[in-house]
Amino acid sequence: MPADNGTGLVAMSSPPPREPSTQSPAEPWPAGEADLARAVAEAAADILLTIDGDGIIRSATGSTLPRLAPGKGWIGRAFADVVATDSRAKAAGLAAGGDPRLMGAAELNHLRTDGSSWPFSYRVIAPADRGLRCLVGRDLAGVAALQQNLLEAQQAMEREYARLRLAETRYRMIFRSAPEPIVIAEAATLRLVEANPAALDELGLRADRLAGVSLTSLFSPLSGDALASVLAAARHSGEAAEIEVARAGTTRRTSIRAIAFRQDGAVHLLVRLGITPSDGAGVATDPALRHVHGMVEQTPDGCVIMSPDRLVLHANRAFLELAQLSSRHQALGEPLDRWLGRPGIDLPLIQGTLADHGVVRNFPTIIRGAFGSVEAVELSAVTAWAGETGSTGLIIRSKGAQLAAPQPQRGPALPRSVEQLSQLVGSVPLKDIVRETSDVIEKLCIESALDLSRDNRAAAAQMLGLSRQGFYAKLRRHGLGALVDQDEPA
Numbered sequence: 013m014p015a016d017n018g019t020g021l022v023a024m025s026s027p028p029p030r031e032p033s034t035q036s037p038a039e040p041w042p043a044g045e046a047d048l049a050r051a052v053a054e055a056a057a058d059i060l061l062t063i064d065g066d067g068i069i070r071s072a073t074g075s076t077l078p079r080l081a082p083g084k085g086w087i088g089r090a091f092a093d094v095v096a097t098d099s100r101a102k103a104a105g106l107a108a109g110g111d112p113r114l115m116g117a118a119e120l121n122h123l124r125t126d127g128s129s130w131p132f133s134y135r136v137i138a139p140a141d142r143g144l145r146c147l148v149g150r151d152l153a154g155v156a157a158l159q160q161n162l163l164e165a166q167q168a169m170e171r172e173y174a175r176l177r178l179a180e181t182r183y184r185m186i187f188r189s190a191p192e193p194i195v196i197a198e199a200a201t202l203r204l205v206e207a208n209p210a211a212l213d214e215l216g217l218r219a220d221r222l223a224g225v226s227l228t229s230l231f232s233p234l235s236g237d238a239l240a241s242v243l244a245a246a247r248h249s250g251e252a253a254e255i256e257v258a259r260a261g262t263t264r265r266t267s268i269r270a271i272a273f274r275q276d277g278a279v280h281l282l283v284r285l286g287i288t289p290s291d292g293a294g295v296a297t298d299p300a301l302r303h304v305h306g307m308v309e310q311t312p313d314g315c316v317i318m319s320p321d322r323l324v325l326h327a328n329r330a331f332l333e334l335a336q337l338s339s340r341h342q343a344l345g346e347p348l349d350r351w352l353g354r355p356g357i358d359l360p361l362i363q364g365t366l367a368d369h370g371v372v373r374n375f376p377t378i379i380r381g382a383f384g385s386v387e388a389v390e391l392s393a394v395t396a397w398a399g400e401t402g403s404t405g406l407i408i409r410s411k412g413a414q415l416a417a418p419q420p421q422r423g424p425a426l427p428r429s430v431e432q433l434s435q436l437v438g439s440v441p442l443k444d445i446v447r448e449t450s451d452v453i454e455k456l457c458i459e460s461a462l463d464l465s466r467d468n469r470a471a472a473a474q475m476l477g478l479s480r481q482g483f484y485a486k487l488r489r490h491g492l493g494a495l496v497d498q499d500e501p502a
Contacts, residue, residue: 059132059149067091067107070144076151080122080130091147096121096129106136106147119152131156192284195227199247199272199279202227214285227283231266232258239268246270246281254286254339265309267340286340314379314389314408318348322359325403334389334408336381352391352408353377361471366395366404376464379408387411455490458483 059074072086080086086094092103099120106118121129131152136145187194193211197204204222212219215230231239235257245252254269267286272279308315314331316324327335327343335351337343349355353362358377365372372393379389388411395402461472473483 057148058151059147061086061091061147061149062144063091063107063147064145065143067104069094074149080124094122096123106134107145192286194285195230195283197227197281197283199243199281202243202281205280211285227281230260232260234258242268242270243281246272247279254341256340269341313410314406316348316352316406316408318359318404318406320363320402320404322348322363324348331408334379334381334387334410336383336385342382351380351382352389352406353379357471357475361465361468362391362393362406363404364471365468366393370395375466376411451490454486455492458486458490458492 057074058076059072059080061069062071063069067090069086069089069091072081077086081094091107092100095103102118103120106120117133117135119131119133121131124130132149133152134150135148137148187206187208190208191210193214194208195204195211195215196206204217204225204227207215207217207219207222211217217225227243228236228239238255239257242252242255250272252270254267256265256267258265269284269286271282271284273282274280309328311328312330314334315326315328316331317326319325324343324346327340332338332340332343335343349359353359354377358375362372362375365375372391374390374392376388376390379387381387389408390411391406391408393404393406395404457476458472461475462469465471465475469483469487470480473480476483478486
């Protein structure tokens with residue numbers, strides 16, 4: 013308790029004298045704080061080194077140090093000697109001087125036991141009035157790996173960009189050089205986005221005025237429903253079958269095919285306008301040729317133009333109906349003998365006859381539909397030349413109404429029935445029954461081959477898989493030698 017000194021005032025006792033500090037005012041770290049600071053530095057640093065004024069390492073610690081210097085291998089060595097050769101100059105400068113309190117960081121490389129470089133970032137902490145300095149090292153391997161990954165990703169992006177730029181260039185070249193008119197429109201608005209030069213010429217458009225042109229304005233309003241259905245089918249399934257529509261302002265009809273694709277988050281339509289050979293510039297300007305093209309398309313008989321290698325160049329609607337095809341696109345560029353005649357027999361025979369005589373009339377054959385139907389037809393063919401290139405035009409007429417009419421036969425009646433043959437069992441040896449039946453069938457096959465080949469014995473022998481000499485021998489055997497005498501060499 014404070015004491016009364018008789019004056020009515022309470023005398024306050026003076027505070028006890030403070031013990032003199034044991035810490036020198038010149039010492040940078042107060043007592044106890046130096047250990048704390050060191051513990052914090054060791055926790056924050058991957059490597060913590062203490063070096064003297066000569067750059068010699070006096071202490072070393074850190075989580076990564078054992079993988080660089082097992083044991084105390086660095087203690088007593090110059091700091092410049094424990095770094096890679098390319099970092100020694102910077103290490104010597106870092107250990108020799110700088111800001112007395114805090115120096116900027118320097119990136120140095122150590123060597124792993126396998127000889128590879130290990131990057132570190134060092135910062136110097138130099139307490140005042142001390143000969144010792146601390147080097148705080150941070151592992152940069154993760155940063156280096158991240159930088160390497162970033163560099164590789166950037167290089168990959170550059171390669172991908174170069175690839176896309178090359179693909180874009182190729183697309184532009186193909187798009188611009190395509191002979192068929194092609195337009196690209198937005199699926200939502202049907203506004204034209206782009207058109208290749210062939211489309212610009214065909215449609216009479218300008219490249220700088222495509223933005224305000226609607227795809228539907230290119231075609232006749234009478235084809236509006238068909239056009240809307242094919243575009244809707246393309247948007248729904250990605251691709252629509254080829255159809256024919258009427259062009260705006262003209263009586264010409266054009267086949268179109270639409271394909272949907274996505275670009276920049278929006279759906280676009282690529283519309284290809286099919287231009288047949290008769291739809292070229294000459295047809296567009298010559299009224300007579302336009303009438304001929306219209307007649308060929310409307311004729312009830314199938315009309316086909318075939319290349320020398322028997323590929324379909326053009327086919328009218330009647331042929332598509334005979335072949336059970338839904339669009340012209342399914343036939344163009346395909347082998348004609350896929351549908352017409354016996355593969356490898358009829359068309360080569362027709363080409364051979366054209367080469368010899370220039371024309372074929374009323375050649376009997378068959379046409380096979382895409383859905384399995386087989387129909388008897390007869391055709392006439394002629395070769396048309398354009399310079400040195402020749403193509404074959406065929407007129408194909410269905411004989412479906414004539415199938416019920418009796419067919420002429422060159423020889424005797426058909427073979428005996430099964431019942432008739434069975435009646436011979438027991439009275440005639442089996443070998444005789446078999447021989448007689450085989451002879452009748454063989455004769456009928458020869459006669460059928462002669463009928464189909466129009467008495468062309470070389471073609472008939474090919475149909476039957478016989479040599480010419482063997483075929484002539486069978487003709488004589490079956491009493492058909494008169495046919496041989498017509499042109500057999502003497």
